[in-house]
Amino acid sequence: MAAALPAWAGKDDIAKSVAGLADESWEMAKNIWEYAEPGYLESKSSKLIADRLEKAGFKVSRGVAGIPTAFTATFGEGKPLVAILGEYDALPELSQEALPVRQPRKEGNGYGQACGHHLFGVGSMAAAMALAGEIKAGRAKGTVRYYGCPAEEGGAAKAFMVRAGLFSDVDVALHWHPGSRNSVGDPSCLARVAVRFRFHGTAAHAAGSPERGRSALDGLLLAIHAVELMREHTPTGTRLHHTILSGGGAANVVPEFAEGFFYVRHPKSEVVRELYPRLLKCAQAGALATETKLEVVNLGGTLELLPNPSLSAVVQANMKKLNKLRYDDEETRFALKLRETIPGKLPPLDDIATVHESYGGTTMGSTDVGDVSWVVPTAGFSAACWAPGTPGHSWQAVACGGTTMGKKGMLLAAETLAASAFDIMTNPEAIQNAKAEFKKRLGEDGYKPLLEKDQKPPLEYRLPARRAAGGE
Template identity: 50%
Template sequence: MKLIITSILSLTIGFSCLAQNKNNKTTNALKNETATTIQSGYDEYKKIALSIWDYAELGYKEDRSSTLLQTTLKDNGFTVEAGVAGIPTAFVATYGSGLPVIGILAEYDALPGLSQDNSPIKTANANTTSGHACGHHLFGTGSVAAGIAIKKLLESGKLKGTIKVFGCPAEEGGSGKVYMVREGLFNNVDVVLHWHPSDDNLVSNSSSLANISAKFRFYGIASHAAGSPEKGRSALDAVEAMDHMVNMMREHVPQETRIHYVITNGGKAPNVVPEFAEVYYYVRHPEKTVVVSTFDRIKKAAEGAALGTETKMDYEIIGGAHDLLINKTLAANMQINLEKVGGVKYTDDEIIFAQKIQSTFTDKYDPINSVAIVKPLSIAKTLGSTDVGDVSYAIPTVGLRAATWVAGTSAHSWQAVASGGTEIGIKGMMVASKTLAFTAIDLFTNPELIIKAKEEFIQTKGDYKYKALLGDRKPALNYRD
């Protein structure tokens, strides 16, 4: 009897292994097909990405960029709902029906004051004062390319389910995704995928900083600064008093806290006591509760500054983002796919370009190693913030970074703008697009992966009840004005 049972078990395991091997061969074939599909669109996607790079539109002003991506998706059979969540440049593009529902995030906003052409020398772009110093022109285009590749597999019947591409404006301080989460646009999605330009290739396996941003506005009394200064009450004095108090407060906050600000309006002429002044603040910390409590203290500094200068103060919360929930189940899967895709190779001319860019850095870097390899899955300290964090509190989420910039390049720099406007940026974008598509294929073909990801999501989130850190305000569509 024991021999018979052992034989049955052996046969069962054998059939299971055969089925698994067959499934792996099918999945690999789909991935190879998809890699070819995405690569065949290289010239088209390059044109789209560089068009958006040239537009360099700021948050909530990305009219041409959003329209171009929407048109591309429509031309490829997607149904597009535009102007979602009360944001004219936000959209959701959908193809397919039924489960699973896989979402891919796309961004496309630029940064102010970072105009740069695509040369390795600091040279402003004559057509714009803004620049894609965070590579969102690549982010948006690469995500759309992945979505279209999956759509083709759904259309041919090789996959079953639904693919959604979420057009997400104003990641840079505008918290566009927060409004989309708040609107419930991700409620029926099983897993969300995303990526971000970088100077290396790795799967995101560490959290981000939660943040709140706000503009503090002070109202005083104008007067002649020399003839009747006693009649004036300076709004600029109030801003400076607030800034001084907040800067002293830095000694008395948790060490991981980040507070930064710019004076966006300090008056118009030195001989006029400013009747209006404005300062724009960010506060960040790994824990959202600390962000809230620190922001409350900053508000008190603003109130004290107004009291001490006999001015009036109000403030407007501009943005707020949660920290990023990591899903190890999804990260491990995406790591396998990123390693399958691999890094990028530079031509001799691109190596020369990279070396020229690197000559502007204070540190020394190898121009090719970090972009050619895929880093192992590990937990690294992250000091940035992203509104993807709010998505990760709504649905299991995973992302990667792909080398679209020369090694050593920091985001929000002219060097990032320059690299992103060349083949270096496009090559990295294709790595990301293929990795997103490969991961999506695994999710469509392996229901168990989604189940495990959701179980981990529920456990990690715990009993926390999501609430947007920016409150119930409407989208700050003019926050860049």
């Protein structure tokens, strides 16, 4: 059972604090939206948030866990210690203006905030600052710590941060995510391993002397074909994805280098552990058959989320109380125009006024928050920052996140996080219940990460592979 929550009146100052930070937070979020930096390379985004928290009196530790763009920012002292997670990396090939039609930005690197991490990072910052105000005023006792987490999109940064012991003193962790609807609950997610297979062959004239060449692209294509055949013979719930990052530059040259990016996912990390060696065999077979050399770059893995219903109930109570999202006329016109580009039946626009409950089951995505949830009680939610029905990882999500729809959802998330953290800090029973639930679900095996032994953070996983000494 969830603990009874303190009276709402104690949280009025949180709402005032978030409102006071609204315009500044939105300007910061828009800056990070424009930066749209790749995972592990979010130097400007990370610095922007860390500097602001430092200015607000937080003690900031930069470059933690051997990751230049990861940091922690701590305010207060003693227990309980509540962690608030933030992210800021973007996705490739999804550059987009804040328009309801497809139009990539003329400036930038081709990346776009297609998962709304600009809102995630800044919204969590505003929540941490609002909670710090409650601690400073003596209305709450304990410590709030913001975690600046890079490279969520395939880089597994939080898994490396967990390995570095950065969560060892945390009592409870809270997070959120931008989405197309408001949702609170405790669904799990898919465990995942990401890997890049690089094939090295021998270049030759594709017509004049093909027998002297060994095609790296052929090796990669055979590996992909083997993975497609493997797909039928995997447990229900398995997800296998791939994309070709490099496959040659001219049709009349036997490709000397080719590279593919692969994911293997499943609701249970034990199954991912079993499937990954089979994925490797597919790549090895491609190299063997084409007489090319295989280079394996394991990017790390992340676990499924460990649900905590009692902690989620605290978040749910706050979000239902706080949600007053509505679109104005301009936002409505934007949303209607944008939704013309999205196929299928879509929910009504006023769906943003609802807080959906999502208890049990599994969401068909992955997050490195999963690793955090295996070492500390963790709860999260999604806030409506995109027009209802907008898919994540799309140009439409980038567009919405650059408008005031994104701002409104971000501020709702900031209030919900801060109010929930306030309840946790001022209600010991809430922490006791969360820890009891955590212990019950953790089981005897405990935390078993999907990182390889002595694995380092893949800081260059978004950069082109080095094809030869001294060149790219």
